[in-house]
Structure formats: C-alpha cells, structure tokens
Amino acid sequence: MLFKTETSNYAFYGAAFGLCFPVIGTIACAYTELGSLSFMSLMQAQGSNCLLWIIDTAPFWLGLFASLAGRRQDKLKLIISKREETINLRTKELQDALEKAKAATKAKSEFLANMSHEIRTPMNAVIGMTGLLLDTNLDAEQSDYVDTIRSGGDSLLGVINDILDFSKIESGKIDLEYIAFDLRDCIEECLELQANKAMEKNLDLAYIFEEDVPESIYGDVTRIRQILTNLLGNAIKFTEKGEVIVTVKAKRLENKKYELQFEVRDTGIGIPKDRMNRLFKSFSQVDSSTTRKYGGTGLGLTISKKLSEMMGGKMWVKSEAGKGTTFYFTIKAEYRKARAKKYRLGAVPQLKNKNVLIVDDNKTNRKILSTQVKKWGMISTPVANPVEALEKIKNNEAFDIAILDMQMPEMDGLELAREIRKYKDPKQLPLVMLTSLGKKDDLDLIKELNFTSYVTKPIKQIQLYNILNEVFSGETSESEKQFRPAIDKNLAKEFPLKILLAEDNKVNQKVATRILEKMGYRADVASNGLEAIQAVERQHYDVILMDVQMPEMDGLEASRRINEKWGKKERPRIVAMTAGAMKSDREKCFAAGMDDYVKKPINLLELTEALKKAYLEKGKTENPEVHVKSDLINVTERPKNNKATIDEAVLENLKSMDESGDFLVEMINTFFDETSLIIENMRKGLESNDKELFIRSAHSLKSSSANVGAMKLSELGKELEEIGNNGGFKNSSEKIKHVEVEYERVKRALTTYVG
Numbered sequence: 001m002l003f004k005t006e007t008s009n010y011a012f013y014g015a016a017f018g019l020c021f022p023v024i025g026t027i028a029c030a031y032t033e034l035g036s037l038s039f040m041s042l043m044q045a046q047g048s049n050c051l052l053w054i055i056d057t058a059p060f061w062l063g064l065f066a067s068l069a070g071r072r073q074d075k076l077k078l079i080i081s082k083r084e085e086t087i088n089l090r091t092k093e094l095q096d097a098l099e100k101a102k103a104a105t106k107a108k109s110e111f112l113a114n115m116s117h118e119i120r121t122p123m124n125a126v127i128g129m130t131g132l133l134l135d136t137n138l139d140a141e142q143s144d145y146v147d148t149i150r151s152g153g154d155s156l157l158g159v160i161n162d163i164l165d166f167s168k169i170e171s172g173k174i175d176l177e178y179i180a181f182d183l184r185d186c187i188e189e190c191l192e193l194q195a196n197k198a199m200e201k202n203l204d205l206a207y208i209f210e211e212d213v214p215e216s217i218y219g220d221v222t223r224i225r226q227i228l229t230n231l232l233g234n235a236i237k238f239t240e241k242g243e244v245i246v247t248v249k250a251k252r253l254e255n256k257k258y259e260l261q262f263e264v265r266d267t268g269i270g271i272p273k274d275r276m277n278r279l280f281k282s283f284s285q286v287d288s289s290t291t292r293k294y295g296g297t298g299l300g301l302t303i304s305k306k307l308s309e310m311m312g313g314k315m316w317v318k319s320e321a322g323k324g325t326t327f328y329f330t331i332k333a334e335y336r337k338a339r340a341k342k343y344r345l346g347a348v349p350q351l352k353n354k355n356v357l358i359v360d361d362n363k364t365n366r367k368i369l370s371t372q373v374k375k376w377g378m379i380s381t382p383v384a385n386p387v388e389a390l391e392k393i394k395n396n397e398a399f400d401i402a403i404l405d406m407q408m409p410e411m412d413g414l415e416l417a418r419e420i421r422k423y424k425d426p427k428q429l430p431l432v433m434l435t436s437l438g439k440k441d442d443l444d445l446i447k448e449l450n451f452t453s454y455v456t457k458p459i460k461q462i463q464l465y466n467i468l469n470e471v472f473s474g475e476t477s478e479s480e481k482q483f484r485p486a487i488d489k490n491l492a493k494e495f496p497l498k499i500l501l502a503e504d505n506k507v508n509q510k511v512a513t514r515i516l517e518k519m520g521y522r523a524d525v526a527s528n529g530l531e532a533i534q535a536v537e538r539q540h541y542d543v544i545l546m547d548v549q550m551p552e553m554d555g556l557e558a559s560r561r562i563n564e565k566w567g568k569k570e571r572p573r574i575v576a577m578t579a580g581a582m583k584s585d586r587e588k589c590f591a592a593g594m595d596d597y598v599k600k601p602i603n604l605l606e607l608t609e610a611l612k613k614a615y616l617e618k619g620k621t622e623n624p625e626v627h628v629k630s631d632l633i634n635v636t637e638r639p640k641n642n643k644a645t646i647d648e649a650v651l652e653n654l655k656s657m658d659e660s661g662d663f664l665v666e667m668i669n670t671f672f673d674e675t676s677l678i679i680e681n682m683r684k685g686l687e688s689n690d691k692e693l694f695i696r697s698a699h700s701l702k703s704s705s706a707n708v709g710a711m712k713l714s715e716l717g718k719e720l721e722e723i724g725n726n727g728g729f730k731n732s733s734e735k736i737k738h739v740e741v742e743y744e745r746v747k748r749a750l751t752t753y754v755g
Helices: 007-034 039-048 050-134 140-170 183-200 221-237 273-278 288-294 300-310 363-375 386-394 413-421 440-448 461-472 506-519 529-538 555-565 583-591 604-622 648-656 662-687 691-707 711-725 733-754
Strands: 179-182 204-209 216-219 243-252 257-266 315-320 324-335 355-359 379-383 401-405 431-435 453-456 499-502 523-526 543-547 573-578 596-599
Touching (some): 050 140, 179 183, 221 243, 221 324, 300 315, 355 386, 386 413, 453 461, 499 506, 543 555, 543 604
Parallel strands (some): 204 243, 431 453, 499 543, 573 596
Antiparallel strands (some): 257 324
C-alpha cells in the first residue's frame, strides 16, 4: 500500500524513517545488547550494529526509489494525458462528422422533398391535361396514346410520393394522428382496395381477426392503412397462385394498451435466405431482376418499417424461396370503449342452432366462415369437396342454408347449385354464393339458379351477417337489392363531373381515386391546397374533394382563396373531406366557403350523395331553365302548386334511379339528418348574429328540401335566404317556427310514403 500512493509522498515517508527509526533502533539495540541506556551505551550501540546502519541510510534509498518511481509515474501521466487529448479530439471529430451527416441527411431529405414537390406540380398539370384530352373526340389510337401517357404519369407520381414520404420520415417531419377508429373496418377497406388485383390473378384474399383483438382503438388509421396496403400490394404482386391472408392478433398491456400484431402471408415466390438482408433497405429490391419484372422503388418496406417503429412496434419477415412469405409488424394502440355493433355481440337469436353447409376448397375460407357463423350460434358443416357436399344433400342431411364457393376444382359453385336444385328448392335450402367481384354474366346465372344472395370476397362480417339475418328473419326480398353492387359503376355516366381530389396522404389518395374509378370517374390529384388552387387556375373542375388538413396550405385556407378568386357560379363545388365528425368541424368547413361535407374514412353513400348534389348544382348554375337529365330531380319542371307538403312526382323520379327503393330511403334519411342540423344552425345564426351561417343554412334548406319534393319547406328556405340577404334576419324567429312546423309535416309525409 505504501508504494501504491503518490510519489510526492515518498519524501515525507523518507523523512519520517530518517527521524524516527534510527532513534528507536539505537535505543532498542543499547538496551538489549549493552543493558544500559546511558549516552555512552547509545553511542557504542549505534557504531557497532549493521541494522542501525541500514536504518540510517534508509532515507537515501527511499529517496532514490521515489525519484525513479516518480519519473516513471510522470511518464505514465504524460502518456495518459496525450491519450485523453487524442480521444477527446477523435470524439469531437466523430461528433462533428455525425452532425455533418445529420445535416447532410436533412439537407438531402429537404432537397428530395422540394424536388418531389417541384416535379409533382408539373406532373399534376400533365395528368390533368391528359384527362381533358380524354374527354375530347379522339379516335381509338389517340385515346390509347393519351391513356398510356396518363398511366405513366400516375406511375411516376407514385414514385415521387414514395420518395416524398421517405424524405419526410428521414427528416422527422411526419406526425402521427391519434384518433378513434374501427380496426376491423380498416382491414376490410384495405382488402377491398386490393380485391380487383387479387381477382385478376385468381387469388383468394381474406383476413382472420382473432377473438382477443379490440374492435375499436385509438391510433393513426391512415398509417396503418399505408402499411397494410403496401404489404398486401407486394403479396399480390409476387404471388401467382394460392392465397393472401391477413391475420390480426393482440397482446394486452397495462392501462388499456394493446400490442397488435399483423401478419400478411402469401403463397408466392418467397425470398432466398441469402437475400433477406436486402429487405428494409432504402431503394433496394431483393433482386435486380425483381425490379425489372415487377417494378417498384424499393422504398415501400423501408417506409412501412419506419412507420411501425414510430407507432411503438417493429417489422420482420419469415420466408422460404418458392413457398411464400409472411411479413409481421406490430404497433401499440389504446383500447377504445365503443358501443358494440349488433353483429359483434355473439349469438344472434334468429341464427342460433341453424345448420349451415359451407362448401369451399380453400381451407382458410372454410375456417373464417365456420368461426364466424359459430360466433352467431350457428352449427357449421365445412366441406372441401363439392361431390361430398352433394352426397350429404342427396342423403337428406338437414341444412338450413348452404354457402357455396364459386371457383372450385372438378365442379364450380354454379354446377353444384344446378345439382342441388334437383333435390332442394329455394325454400327448402337457400343458397348463398361466395364469389370474387362478379361479372354481370355470373350475377345473372346466380339469379337464374335462385340463389338467395351472394357474398363477395374478401368476406366482410357485416355483409355475411346481413344476408343470413335476412334469410332467417323472414325479410328476404325477391328484389334485386342484394345483387346491386356496393359501388354504382354507372354513376359517372348519369352524373358526369370533372373532379379534383386535394389530399396529401397517398393512401387516402389511393382509396379515394380507386372508389372514384369504380364509379366511372377520372380524378386529378393535388397534394395540398396550393396545388389545388394552381389546378383550378389551369382548367375547369365541377367539384373539388378537399381534405381539410394538408401541408403548405390546408383545405380551409384553399377554400377561402378559391372563394375570393372566383364567384360561386364560376368556381367548383367544394366538398370537405375530414376525419373530424363533430358539428364544430362541419361549421368550420362551411365557414371557410365549402359547400358539402364527407367524413373520413370515406362513406360510399355520403360520397355518392355529394357527387350527385354537385351535379345538380352544376346543372342549376350552367342553365337554370334546363335542369340535369330527365331521370333526375327536375326542379324547373315541378308543378306550380307548392302548397302540398310533398310533391310525389319528385319522389317517383328518385325512386326510378334505383328499382329496389333503397336509394330513396337513404336519401330521405340523409335529408332528415341534414335538415335537423340546418334548422339548428339557423337558430344558432340568429342567436349569435351570424349572418353568413343563417344565409348558408337557409340556402341548404331550400335546395335539400326541393330534392325530396318538400316544396313548401323549400319555399320557406328561399324566403329566409332572401330575408338574410336583405339584412332583416334578426326578425325571422317567427318564420323559423313555421319551418319547424312544416318540417314535422314533411317528416310524417315522407315516412308514410316509404312505409
């Protein structure tokens, strides 16, 4: 311990030895050897003993040792000091390099974002102009050329959007939303978007939603859709036969939190083990030949992985070449307590103990259908082979209903149905066809063979429930309502419109454009409010579907500027699209000059109604004397007698649009919902002295009432609008009471009309 201390202390030790030890040693030696402690004895003892000599010279040796050790330690200190200086210098260099790398990455990301935006603006112009060209008189060859340009432009825009998303993530500019949404609906919407692609390749597309998974959660529905859409798109792209299945599992955490695990499994080409390390790398594909054959930027998986990590999860993959791939990703989400939908509560009285025969060669589909019908209290008999199913029917096994897959080896669903009908009529055994998005010829055959209905793949829980419920509750209709597609594919022919979609999120863009395409529309896309204004400056649009929350310029500001720049007759009709469902959200949109409102995720009925309204308004604006088409509501040709509560001729026109009468019922229900809000807003405008709200509400009452034949109510709305425009709306309280009384009459009359 002595020699481990600092060398600066060695001099002190030497002095101590030099003073103490010789004295003590001399006394001890004199006493032991001479037996006396006299001065002469002490002097004699000191001169005659070697040990005392050593003790006397100890300070010298200690000093020498201290000098040598001190020099060595000083040398070590110098070495350590130099090393620390070198390490500090290297650390600073590394920190500087890291900061420079971060700055370079940020600069690169900002450059990519700016370039993407700069490229996207002229690209939107090119795509928009090709849309205009396609609306002109072109021969088949010219039309094909323009279609190719537009298709190529759309593809390039997709690449640009991928790069933009990637650069936003790298520069930390992506913020996650935190909203309540239905998880099952989100998954079904993602599958529905990919259904056409899967059908083209004859792939089975389905999902498994395990029991412990919460139906409703808080999180970023848009980003979850983005990940699922990317993984499903890849799975379908790289799968030539078989199936693509989504499975959702949940692990409960603390404080209402869940870890949700999503699996996207395919039976495609798979990924070799030596290429797995190339996954999740920016601008990288598993194989360069993959890029040539299938296309893609190699950014999709990178973006998806980073998004899942941003949501508190991770992403990984398991695959075997030639046998398929399963991508996994997790997120953390909070459970949302919501009122359970009727068909999710468990056993349903009218379905309990009903025996259902399920005939499908696909094991996954059999499992999904069996699991679901058992939850509703039904008895499931799944069969893989049509011949086996037919044998059961021939042997008079008791079944209350049969679900048949359309495409099966040996015997398809239609052939099986023909054979079944030889033994069982529709009353004895209702048949439901399980099919991909069917062609018209297939649907005609389904009706010809007296199928009760059909379920489209991927199977939706609510669709299956509605069909089974109608069969066993005695509400089965012979009308064609169940054979009507969910999306009206002829809408664009009946209500032609030039549409601009203003939406910054590419997944939402895909959802909206795909729905519009199915309706027959070709929509141009702007990624923010500024681009929307530029698009309107370039060409005429009938309607803008305007997202409210967008970067650079949001939908509210864009709507204000459009209203400032163009009059109401010249500008497009603006339809707000927002996830906000509160009345205050709607009021903000209307206050900014928007004309209508559609909630996100997009509701087909709401969007359809918004487009029809836009067309009606277009007709009124372009030529108030000649209204839209003869099969639509014709305002100018209505009877002059407006004193009747309801003009039934208008309702008959509405009814003719849809033979089943569903559209009329939906239109009336929408009218009821909107009118209550309109009257409430008129009251609010009156009480708060908000002239704009009052006039806008009165105008809405006038137009919406006329659309359902409530002519007297429409006239009252017109009078209130004129009162507001003339500045006398403060004295209109009595007139609003008349509106409320007349509205009650209209409600009774419309309810009676539709039964």
